[in-house]
Amino acid sequence: MSVPARCVHQAMADPFAWDEALLRRYDTHGPRYSSYPTLYSFSEAFGERDYLAALTRSNTDARPLSLYVHIPFCRKACHYCGCHKIATRNAKLAEPYLSRLDREMVLIKPHLDTRREVAQLHWGGGTPSFLSLDQMSDLIDRLDARFGLSNARDRDYAIEIDPREADVFTLRHLQALGFNRLSLGVVDLDPRVQRAVNRVQPRVLTEALLDEADRLGFHSLNLDLIYGLPLQTRDTFAATLEQVIAMAPARISVFNYAHMPERFAAQRLINTEDLPGPKEKLAILRTTIAMLTGAGYVHIGMDHFARADDSLAIAQREGTLQRNFQGYSSHAQCDLVGLGVSAISSIDDVHVQNHTHLAAYEAALDASHLPTARGIRLTFDDRVRWHAIERLMCDMALDLDELSETFGIDAPRYLANSLSRLEALQRDGLLSFESHRIVATPLGRLLIRHLAMAFDVHLSPTPDERFSRIV
Numbered sequence: 001m002s003v004p005a006r007c008v009h010q011a012m013a014d015p016f017a018w019d020e021a022l023l024r025r026y027d028t029h030g031p032r033y034s035s036y037p038t039l040y041s042f043s044e045a046f047g048e049r050d051y052l053a054a055l056t057r058s059n060t061d062a063r064p065l066s067l068y069v070h071i072p073f074c075r076k077a078c079h080y081c082g083c084h085k086i087a088t089r090n091a092k093l094a095e096p097y098l099s100r101l102d103r104e105m106v107l108i109k110p111h112l113d114t115r116r117e118v119a120q121l122h123w124g125g126g127t128p129s130f131l132s133l134d135q136m137s138d139l140i141d142r143l144d145a146r147f148g149l150s151n152a153r154d155r156d157y158a159i160e161i162d163p164r165e166a167d168v169f170t171l172r173h174l175q176a177l178g179f180n181r182l183s184l185g186v187v188d189l190d191p192r193v194q195r196a197v198n199r200v201q202p203r204v205l206t207e208a209l210l211d212e213a214d215r216l217g218f219h220s221l222n223l224d225l226i227y228g229l230p231l232q233t234r235d236t237f238a239a240t241l242e243q244v245i246a247m248a249p250a251r252i253s254v255f256n257y258a259h260m261p262e263r264f265a266a267q268r269l270i271n272t273e274d275l276p277g278p279k280e281k282l283a284i285l286r287t288t289i290a291m292l293t294g295a296g297y298v299h300i301g302m303d304h305f306a307r308a309d310d311s312l313a314i315a316q317r318e319g320t321l322q323r324n325f326q327g328y329s330s331h332a333q334c335d336l337v338g339l340g341v342s343a344i345s346s347i348d349d350v351h352v353q354n355h356t357h358l359a360a361y362e363a364a365l366d367a368s369h370l371p372t373a374r375g376i377r378l379t380f381d382d383r384v385r386w387h388a389i390e391r392l393m394c395d396m397a398l399d400l401d402e403l404s405e406t407f408g409i410d411a412p413r414y415l416a417n418s419l420s421r422l423e424a425l426q427r428d429g430l431l432s433f434e435s436h437r438i439v440a441t442p443l444g445r446l447l448i449r450h451l452a453m454a455f456d457v458h459l460s461p462t463p464d465e466r467f468s469r470i471v
Contacts, residue, residue, distance in 0.1 A: 018286055018443075019429075019443060020279075020282055022428060022429075022430075022443065023282060023443075023446065023447070023471055024278065024282070026428075026430075026447050026450050026470065026471075027278075027469055027470050027471040028450070028469070028470060029465050029466075029467040029468065029469055029470070030449045030450060030453050030459075030467050030468075030469075030470050031449065031452075031453070031456070031459070031467050032302070032449065032467075032468070033323065033389050033390075033393055033449065033452050034323060034324060034325045034326075034327065035324070035325060035344070035346060035351050035386075036382065036385060036386035036389050036390070036456065036458075037351070037376055037378070037382060037386075037456075037458045038456075038458065038459075039344075039353065040466060041376055041458045042351065042352075042353060042374040042375050042376050043374055043375065043376055044373065044374045046350075046352070046372070046374055046375035046376060046377065047372055047375075048369055048370045048372045050350065050352075050372075050375060050377065051345070051350065051352045051370060051372050051375060052111050052370070054347050054348040054349065054350040054352070054377070055108065055111035055112055055337075055347060055348075056111050057348045057349075058112070058335050058347045058348040059112065059113040059116075061348075062113065062115075062116055063116070063333050063334060063335050064116060064117045064118070064119035064120070064331070064333070064334045064335070065112075065116050065117065065118045065119065065120075065147065065334060065335055065336075065337060066118075066119065066120035066121070066122070066324070066329075066331065066334035066335065066336045066337070067118055067120070067121045067122070067143065067147065067336075067337055067339065068122050068123075068124065068325065068326060068336060068337070068338045068339065068340075068343055068344075068345075069101065069121075069122070069123045069124070069128075069139070069143070069339045069340055069343070070084070070124055070125060070126065070338070070339065070340030070341060070342055070343040071094075071097075071123060071124070071125040071126045071127065071128040071130060071131060071340065072084055072085050072086045072097075072125060072126040072340070072341050072342070072358065073085070073086050073087075073088060073093065073094060073097075073125070073126050073127065073130040073131075074086075074087055074125065074126050074127035074130055074162070075087070075088070075089050075127070075130060075165065076198065076199075077198065077266050078187070078197055078198055078199045078266070079196075079197045079198045079199075079266050079267060079269045079270050080187075080197045080226060080229060080257055080266070080267065080270065081264070081266055081267075082258065082260065082263070082264045082267070083125065083126065084126075084341060084342035084356055085125065085126045085127075086126070086358065091130070091131075091132055091135075094130065094131055094132075094135055095135075096362075097340075097358075098135060098138060098139055098142070100361070100362055100365045100366075101139065101142070101339055101340055102142045102146075103365045103368075104339050104340075104365055104370065104371065105142060105143070105146040105147070105339065106146065107365075107368070107369075107370050108146075108337065108339075108370070109146050109147070112147070112337075114146070114147055114148050115148075116335075117150050117152070118143075118147050118148065118149050118150050118155075119150060119152070119154075119155055119156065119331050119334055120155070120156045120157070120158075120329070120331045120334055121143070121149065121155075121156070121157040121158070121178075121179075122157075122158045122159070122326050123158070123159040123160065124160050124326065125160060127160070127162045127165060128159050128160055128161070129159075129160075129161050129162050129165045129166045129170065130162075130165065133169075133170070133173045136173065136174070136177060137173075137177065140177045140178065149178060151178065155178075155180065156180070156181060156311075156329075156330070156331050157178050157179045157180050157181065158179065158180075158181040158182065158183060159174060159179050159181075159182060159183070160183045160184075160185065161182055161183065161184050161185070161209065162184075162185050163184055163185070163186070163201060163205040163206045163209050164201055164205060166209060167208075167209075168208070168209075168212045171209065171212050171213055171216055171218070172216065175216050175217075175218070179218075180217075180218055180219060181218060181219060181220045181221070181222070182209075182213050182218050182221055182222070183221075183222040183223075183224060183253075184206060184209060184210070184221070184222065184223050184224065184249075185224050186201070186206055186223045186224055186225055186244070187199055187201070187224070187225060187226050187229070188225065188226065188229060188232065188236075188237070188240050189203050189206075189239075189240040189243050189244070190231070190232070190236045190237075190239065190240055192231050192236075193229055193230065193231050193232055193236065196229065196230040196231050196270070196271070196274060197229055197230065197270065198269070203243060206223070206247070207247060210223075210247050210249065219250065219311075220250045220251055220306075220310055220311060220312070221249045221250050221251065222249060222250070222251035222252070222253060223244055223247070223249045223251070223252050223253070224253045224255065225240065225241075225244065225252065225253065225254045225255070226254070226255045226256075226257050227254055227255070227256060227257065227281065227284045227285060227288060228256055228257035228259070228275065228276060228281050228284070229257050229275070230270055230271060230274030230275050231274050232276050232280075232284060233276065233280060233284070234280065234283040234284050234286075234287045237284045237287060237288065238287050238291065241287070241288060241291045241292065242291070245291065245292070245295045250306060250307050250310045251304070251305065251306045251307075251310060251312060252292060252297060252304075252305045252306075253303050253304055253305070253327075254288050254292075254303050254305065255303045256285075256303060256468065256469070256471065258468035258469065259272070259275060260468075263466075281471075282471065285446075285471065289446075292305045293305075296308065298313045298316070299445065300312055300313065300316055300321075300328055301316075301328065301393060301394065301396060301445065301448060302393075302448065302449070304327065304328050311330040312328055312330050314330070315330035316394065316395065319395060321394035321395070322334075322390070322394065323390050323393050323394055324336055324346060325338070325344045325346065328394065335347040335348065338352075338353075338354065340354065340361075341354060341355060341356065341357070341358050341361040341371070342354055342355070342356040342361075349377055349378045349383065350375055350376065350377045350378065351375055351376050351378070352372055352374075352375035353372075353373055353374055353375065354370075354371045354372065354373055355371045355372075355373040356373065360373070380407075381457070383407070384403070384407050384409065384411075384414065384415075385415075385418075385455045385456065385457065387403060387406065387407070388403060388411075388415065388418075388455045389452045389455050389456070391403075392438070392440070392448060392451055392452050392455075393448060393449075393452055396439070396440040396444075396445050396448060397437055397438060397439045397440065398437065398438040399436065399437050400412055400415075400436040400437065400438070401436045403415075411436075412436070415455065418454045418455045419438075419454075421454040422438065422451065422454050425444070425447075425450070425451060425454070429441055429443060429444075430443060430444035430447055430450070430451065431444045431451060438451075446471060447470060447471070449470045450470055
């Protein structure tokens with residue numbers, strides 16, 4: 001496939017000196033740090049009673065609430081997918097699930113002060129647009145009845161959309177329900193790649209939804225792409241990026257495909273020989289960063305890009321960007337309540353996950369118990385390290401004086417072992433020490449997960465292949 005000359009020029013105009021050998025050396029397995037401690041440190045000894053106690057404690061600080069609702073259904077399984085999902089074309093299967101979601105809300109409600117604003121709402125999956133319009137209305141009504149949804153202008157109410165399952169009427173309905181932000185799954189616009197991953201999605205579907213969403217006034221529209229898929233090359237992905245840039249979404253997420261067929265059965269349908277090799281995959285990443293930054297997008301961190309006037313970029317500049325189980329968020333200091341199978345909550349000083357298997361989730365609720373599968377209560381040390389890791393992931397820097405003041409510690413002394421681990425990364429040019437600040441270099445931003453790992457005392461000394469690769 002030929003690529004427009006402008007794409008090639010942008011791809012070659014690197015925003016920083018590229019060191020492929022160094023990137024390869026540091027391209028180990030590591031956490032994405034949507035929480036600390038990470039999911040693999042959660043304990044099954046943490047149960048429903050522990051979660052209910054955390055819900056009650058959280059009312060003291062009365063922080064705003066962020067609700068995440070997991071809809072596990074999708075009509076067709078994409079071969080790359082590693083999400084907790086149920087592939088079915090039977091929309092009726094959603095009815096008993098919605099009833100159990102309501103039961104989960106009923107069990108949680110007595111323990112939460114529902115005068116707390118629901119500043120953030122996110123429906124993920126699976127494919128939330130699997131639900132019919134009536135089912136969407138029903139779920140919003142249930143959420144409003146249990147928690148009281150917000151109509152504030154600065155609320156962040158988002159839903160993930162599959163463009164193959166939505167149209168302009170869907171968007172108008174979502175707007176009427178109070179949603180004001182959309183995330184559209186695109187993956188790749190190359191038809192050959194789409195066929196290889198079982199997700200055929202003509203560009204016109206995405207363009208039509210983007211145009212209508214913009215007309216209706218949805219803000220911070222996001223498109224999700226994935227690099228590292230079968231048959232992708234730097235040239236084919238540049239062609240996709242060229243088209244996406246022309247659509248001008250406020251945010252673009254470019255996720256690194258993690259091929260783990262031993263964990264995800266659907267991935268076994270991918271021909272491993274068609275996957276781009278390490279050298280080509282790095283070239284795709286290099287092209288992506290050059291083209292998106294050249295088009296005016298700010299590289300927020302890891303796989304997220306946003307226009308300079310978007311709320312994510314503004315939050316990062318102001319030092320209020322937050323990282324949680326949905327990724328980067330401009331709504332800092334919310335307590336997150338996760339609803340649905342496999343959903344994760346982060347409230348007060350605990351992280352909690354629901355059962356990941358639908359049968360276990362259903363059985364717990366049918367017995368009038370919350371579907372708590374495992375969790376962890378953070379120690380003082382966990383909270384210090386989570387704050388350090390989150391600031392690194394969000395600010396690409398860590399202010400040790402601010403950390404000392406926040407927790408009443410001498411941060412350089414308290415984190416001496418972690419700081420000593422960073423010395424090798426400093427010698428390799430991934431970070432600099434500026435007074436009492438640790439600042440990631442442009443190359444270090446690509447390996448920010450590696451910098452964060454220096455503060456993780458729960459992590460095994462050897463790379464854990466349960467985690468995805470860093471680059």
